[in-house]
Amino acid sequence: MVKASWLAALGFACLASTAFAQSVTAEYLKQYNGATDYAPLLSAGLKDPANGGEFYARQIIAECKLVRSQSDKWKKDSEAAGLASDAPRSKAIELLRGRCVNISNAQLSNPWVDVAPVTDVQDPLILAERDFVARASHVASAPREKMRISGPDKTREPGKRILIQLPKNLQDPLFIQQLTRKWPVLDEHGKATVRVMHTYLRGGFRPGAEEVVGVAAYLVPCELGLQCDEREFTVAQRCASGGACDSGRVEHMRRNYQAKDKDFDNAISTAKELAESIKEEENARILVIW
Known part of the structure; x- marks a missing residue:
């Protein structure tokens, strides 16, 4: 009954127990998207x-x-620049400060962020991320395989790779977003090296598309429900x-692509294709390491 009370306070009431983890994750995202004050959401997490609370915390x-x-520093710099209170930069500063103003220093010093405990983790997203990192490190430290030629178009695939399947609750x-960033992993000599996670789209590796896939990875969360x-x-x-004040992720990437005179529509279509591939649970094998 205690759990029900704080869930109800955040709008988590009437959740079916059989779909608890999936529904709670969806509700956390909904609260995160609209939050002007993170304190209630952090307390719940x-x-x-x-059930997703540790990940969001x-x-x-x-x-x-x-x-x-x-x-x-942001505030001081904006005041020195003579920005009005309704300027985009001033509004962004106040938005970010407002979300965090009611969170205590004690909460910010929670060891979950800096030192993940070895045991007692229950959050399915944290466990899946930890399993992914372990497997990626294992693949990276293994002897490199030869490049493979596969498919009717003789697509070249990387010699080291790992595929991650994402069930609906993940x-x-x-x-x-966490999984599609660059990861430091150990090579065969025990040296930490940054490897880039690339993407399988509907079962096939897309070669020579590192930049497009990178942009798509930044936009995929938007296709999956992130505001x-x-x-x-x-x-x-x-x-x-002090950087560009864009209307969103899409505008930011479009502006960068236009500055480089590149085809942004290709990146957008790749993001949509990747998002659809992830949603098709049985085909959601999205990451490759080489």
Whole structure:
């Protein structure tokens, strides 16, 4: 009954127990997307480590640590520039500060963010991420295989690879975002090396598309439910710190592509294709390491 009370307070009431983890993750995302104050969401997450709460608690604490460490500088710089309170940069600073203002220093020092405990983790997203990192490290440290030629078009595939299947309860856009970034893994000599995770689209590796796939990976969370307008953290943080104040992730990437005179429509279509591939659970094998 205690759990039901705090879930209801956040709008989590009437959840079917058979779909609890999936539904709670979806509700966490909904609350995260619309949050102007992270404190209630963080409090709920810290009480619910087994159903997506720990993952979202880590996300919020990491964001607020950055905001807490930088917001005074952002504010000082914007005032020195004579920006009005309704200027996009001023609004971004206040948005980020407002989300974190009611979170205590004690909560920000929670060891979940900096030191993941070896045992007692229950969150399915954290466990899946940990399993992925372990497998990626194992593949990276193995002897390199020869390049493979496959398919009717003789597609060249990387010699080292790992495919991750994402069941429905793991198809959270922030989790997908975590998996599609660059990961430091150990090579055969025990040296940490950054490897790039590439993407299988509907069962086939797309060669020579590293940049397009990278852009698509940044946009895929938007296709999977993350609110990616000017309020989204990476967009707002870039604006607050003195970078471009875009209307969202799509505008940011379109502007960068136009500056390089490249085909942004290809990146958009790849993002949509990747998102659809992820949604098709049986075909959602999305990551490759080489």
